[in-house]
Each structure stands twice: as C-alpha cells, then as structure tokens.
Amino acid sequence: MKPEKSAKAFSREAAAGLTLLAAAVLALLVANSPLRVAYEHLLAMPLSLGKTPAVLSKPLLLWINDGLMAVFFLLVGLEIKRELLRGALSSRKTALLPLIAALGGMVVPAMIYSAINWDNDVALRGWAIPAATDIAFAVSVLAVLGSRVPQSLKVFLLALAIIDDLGAILIIAFFYTSDLSLSALALAFSGGAILALLNHRGVMRVWPYILVGAFVWLCVLKSGVHATLAGVATALAIPLTDEKGREGPLENLERRLDPWVSFLILPIFAFANAGVSFAGISAKEFVSPIPLGIALGLIIGKPLGIYGFARAAIQSGAGAAPSGATKMQLFGTALLGGIGFTMSLFIGMLAFPDSQASADVRLGVLAGSLVSATLGYIVLSSTHRRRTQKG
Numbered sequence: 001m002k003p004e005k006s007a008k009a010f011s012r013e014a015a016a017g018l019t020l021l022a023a024a025v026l027a028l029l030v031a032n033s034p035l036r037v038a039y040e041h042l043l044a045m046p047l048s049l050g051k052t053p054a055v056l057s058k059p060l061l062l063w064i065n066d067g068l069m070a071v072f073f074l075l076v077g078l079e080i081k082r083e084l085l086r087g088a089l090s091s092r093k094t095a096l097l098p099l100i101a102a103l104g105g106m107v108v109p110a111m112i113y114s115a116i117n118w119d120n121d122v123a124l125r126g127w128a129i130p131a132a133t134d135i136a137f138a139v140s141v142l143a144v145l146g147s148r149v150p151q152s153l154k155v156f157l158l159a160l161a162i163i164d165d166l167g168a169i170l171i172i173a174f175f176y177t178s179d180l181s182l183s184a185l186a187l188a189f190s191g192g193a194i195l196a197l198l199n200h201r202g203v204m205r206v207w208p209y210i211l212v213g214a215f216v217w218l219c220v221l222k223s224g225v226h227a228t229l230a231g232v233a234t235a236l237a238i239p240l241t242d243e244k245g246r247e248g249p250l251e252n253l254e255r256r257l258d259p260w261v262s263f264l265i266l267p268i269f270a271f272a273n274a275g276v277s278f279a280g281i282s283a284k285e286f287v288s289p290i291p292l293g294i295a296l297g298l299i300i301g302k303p304l305g306i307y308g309f310a311r312a313a314i315q316s317g318a319g320a321a322p323s324g325a326t327k328m329q330l331f332g333t334a335l336l337g338g339i340g341f342t343m344s345l346f347i348g349m350l351a352f353p354d355s356q357a358s359a360d361v362r363l364g365v366l367a368g369s370l371v372s373a374t375l376g377y378i379v380l381s382s383t384h385r386r387r388t389q390k391g
Contacts, residue, residue, distance in 0.1 A: 016262035017140025020342065023267035024274040024366075031275035043272055056218075064272045065349055068265045070217055070231040075261045076165045077235025078254040083162055085240050097310060097319030098159035104309025105160070105337050106131040106167050109301030113293035123290050126351040128171045129361060130297025130368065132343030135161035136266065137369065138336040141377050149380055152322035153333045160306070160337065168343050172226050176350040180224040188219035188230070195237035202242065206249045209238050226350060266342060273345045276362040286367060290357055294344070294364025299371050302338035307331045332379035338372030340365055 030039045043061040050056055058066070080089075089095040109130035117123035138157060142149050194212050203209070213234030221227035239248035285291065307330060313319035322330065348361035 016266065017134075017136035017138075017143075019263050019267050020134075020136050020270050021140070023270040024341070027271045027273075027275035028366075031277045032279065036275075036277055039275055056221075061272055064269055065346070066221060066227045069269060069346065070228045071257065072231070072261050072265055072269070073169070073228040074213070074231035074235050075254065075257045076162075076169070077232035078238065078250055078257070079162055080166050080232075081236055081238075082240060082250060082254065083159070089159060089162065093320060095159070097313055097322075098156055099163055100313040100319055101156075101306045101310040101334070102160045102163035102167060104305035104307075105133065105164065105302050105334075106171075106305070108305030108308070109297035112301040113297040116293035116296065117289045120289060123293075123357070126290060126294070126348060126357070126361065128168075128175065129344050129348045129351060129365065130294050130301055130338075130340060131164075131171070132168050132340045132347055133161050133164045133302070133337045134339050134341035134343055134369070135165070136262065137339040137341050137373065138376075141336055141339070141373050142333075142380075144377065145380055149329065149333075150322060150324040153325050153329060156322045156325075156330075157333055157336065164337075165343070168347065169229065169232055172347070172350060173229055176347070177225045181222055184219050184223035185225065188216050188223055188225075191216035191219060192233050192237075195234060199237045199239055202239070204239065204242055204249055206238070206253050209234055209249075269346075270342060273349065274341075274362065274366065276359055276366070281363070285360075286363060288360060290360040291364030291367065294340075294348075294361065295368035295371070298338040298340050298344070298365070298368030299375070302340075302372065303331065303334040306334035306337045310334070326383060328383045329380060332376050332383060335372055335376035335379055338376070339369045340372075341369045344369070 027039075030036065043059065045060045046057055047060055047063055048055050048057040083089040089099075106128075110127045113130050114124060114127045117126070135158065138161060139154070142154055142157065191212050195209060195216070198208055198212070213230060216233060217227050217230035220230045235250075238250045238253060240250045241248045286295070310319070310330060311327070314321045325333075344365045345362065348358065348365065352358050352361060
C-alpha cells in the first residue's frame with residue numbers, strides 16, 4: 001500500500017469512526033431516555049418487500065442486520081480482494097506480520113471467553129464475539145494521535161483489520177448458520193456460478209454482478225446461512241482489472257460504496273444495535289460470565305494475541321517489524337485491536353438471536369471497546385512523550 005493511499009484510507013476510516021461513535025452515543029442516550037419505548041417499537045416495526053405470494057417480511061432491525069450489512073460486507077469483500085491482489089497483502093513480506101498478528105488476535109480472545117463460559121453451552125456460542133476488531137474506531141484513535149504514531153503502524157493496523165474482517169467472514173460462514181435449506185443453498189450456488197462466469201467472460205459492467213448478487217442474497221437468506229455472505233461472494237467475482245491490465249469496476253465500485261457504508265450504513269447499524277438500557281443494571285451485571293468474557297477477551301486477549309504473535313513472527317524472521325516503531329508502540333497498537341464494536345456486536349447478534357443475552361453482549365462489547373481505546377491511547381501517547389523527551 002503506497003503511503004499516500006494508506007494516509008487517505010486512514011483519514012477516511014478515522015472520520016467514519018467518529019461518525020460511528022456519534023451514532024453509538026445517540027443510541028445509548030435514546031435507550032436511557034423516555035424515548036426508549038419508541039426506539040424499541042421502531043426497530044420492531046415490520047417491513048415487507050414484494051407482493052403476495054412472494055413477500056419477504058422482517059422487522060426493521062433484521063432488515064438492517066441482514067440487508068444493509070450485506071452491502072457493508074460487499075465493501076469488505078472488495079477491499080480484501082484489492083489488498084490481496086495488489087495491496088498491502090499482495091506480497092509475503094508485507095502480509096505475514098499482520099496475518100500472524102490477526103490470527104493471534106482471534107485465537108487468544110476466543111480462548112479467554114471460552115475459559116470463562118466453559119460450563120455454559122449456550123454462552124459458549126459467543127466465543128467469537130471478542131475475536132473481532134472494528135477498523136473505523138481503531139484508526140480513529142490513531143488519527144487523534146496523528147504524527148505521534150509511525151505511518152508503518154497505521155498500515156499495519158489497516159492490514160490487520162482487513163485480515164480480521166476476513167476471519168470474521170469465515171467464522172460466520174462455518175459457525176453461525178441455522179438449519180440449512182438445501183434447495184435454497186443450491187440456488188445460491190447456481191447464482192455464485194453465474195457470478196464466476198461473468199468474471200471469466202470479462203464482463204466489466206457492475207450491474208450484472210449486483211443483479212445476480214441480489215438473487216444470491218435472497219437465496220442465502222432463505223438457506224439458513226447468514227445473508228451478508230452473499231455480499232462477499234459478489235465482491236470476489238467483480239474484476240479488479242480488464243484483460244489488458246487496465247482498471248476494472250472493482251475500485252470504482254469500492255470508491256462509490258465507501259461513503260455510503262461509512263457514513264450511513266454502519267452508523268445506522270450502530271444506532272440500531274448499541275442502544276442498551278442501564279435501568280436496573282448493577283455492577284454485578286458487568287461481571288456475569290458473558291459480558292466479562294467479552295470484555296476480558298477484548299481488553300486482555302486481543303493485545304496479548306496480536307502483540308505476542310507479532311513479536312514471535314518478528315523474532316523468528318517470518319515477519320518484518322514496522323519501520324520506526326518501538327515495541328511499546330506496537331503493543332499500544334495491539335491494544336487498539338481490542339476495539340471490537342461493530343463486528344463484535346454483529347457476531348453477538350448471530351450468536352444470541354432473540355435472546356436475553358443480547359443485552360449482556362452489548363454491555364461486554366461497549367465496556368471492552370471503551371477500555372481498549374483508552375488504554376491504547378494512553379500507551380501510544382505516553383510512549384511518544386518519552387521518546388520526545390529522550391530526543
């Protein structure tokens with residue numbers, strides 16, 4: 001990833017993170033005000049698409065989580081494909097360190113959560129919740145620090161978060177599916193085959209991919225596999241370049257989607273899912289197994305996994321250390337990996353659908369993300385001050 005491109009991506013994600021933060025704060029304020037009942041009724045309001053007998057009817061909350069988030073995953077898929085083909089993940093040297101660090105950042109939090117909830121089979125379904133990183137929030141903290149953080153760490157965090165998103169996609173695909181409808185799944189695979197054929201034939205217009213992708217989304221929705229994966233499948237079929245190596249539709253679609261996803265879709269998701277009422281909640285609620293497992297997974301598991309695996313990769317020669325960054329700065333960046341927010345809430349929604357545990361999930365995610373952001377900022381800012389004083 002070129003420095004000027006990574007700087008632009010970093011600035012964009014930082015602005016998106018501030019928008020997300022505003023949406024989350026607004027949700028908390030509304031959920032703890034006299035507007036709470038209206039807020040809950042709004043999210044439960046049924047909306048229908050189509051005409052009898054082919055009608056798809058869902059509450060507004062599910063349209064947001066199953067529909068709008070499919071567009072988010074379409075964008076994530078486009079970013080992953082671009083980075084794998086010619087970005088920060090396109091070469092072994094640049095990809096190995098964030099890849100290994102991201103793996104540690106998924107495994108260790110999941111182990112901490114599972115250890116705390118080992119005796120509860122229902123609670124264990126949430127093992128993947130603290131394994132996610134919210135790229136927008138994480139880079140927002142780095143943006144506040146500005147030039148006090150080396151550019152190499154910003155690129156490292158962006159690459160790590162992209163790999164983390166890929167890991168979350170695989171987790172959703174393999175572990176968070178309901179009863180499968182083989183007929184709907186077969187139709188979804190047929191749509192996927194058409195997408196692959198479009199790519200093979202070198203189709204450079206976006207609309208055929210989007211049209212077939214919408215069909216795949218509907219089939220996946222009915223199959224029991226989470227519908228957002230249709231967005232990823234569609235993204236992977238869209239060409240990055242044409243047969244002559246010129247820019248294809250992928251990057252153009254990515255540029256067009258990014259502001260809509262960053263400043264509309266994700267804030268709507270945050271507003272719909274972050275609103276937890278603190279009425280009647282005591283300190284005891286925060287230390288119950290589910291929120292405690294999530295919070296400790298994010299606060300302790302994420303930085304230990306990211307930093308520990310990264311240091312092991314550097315010492316073994318498998319990965320190159322970020323240039324100009326100290327060990328403490330790398331650890332501070334690893335702390336920011338504990339900001340799970342959007343992706344953690346999303347996985348929590350899949351792990352505990354229509355469950356009382358959803359309130360516990362939000363408590364754990366909000367607490368863990370807030371503490372991780374605070375600790376990461378303190379470590380990075382204090383490390384910079386010490387280096388400046390020594391200089």
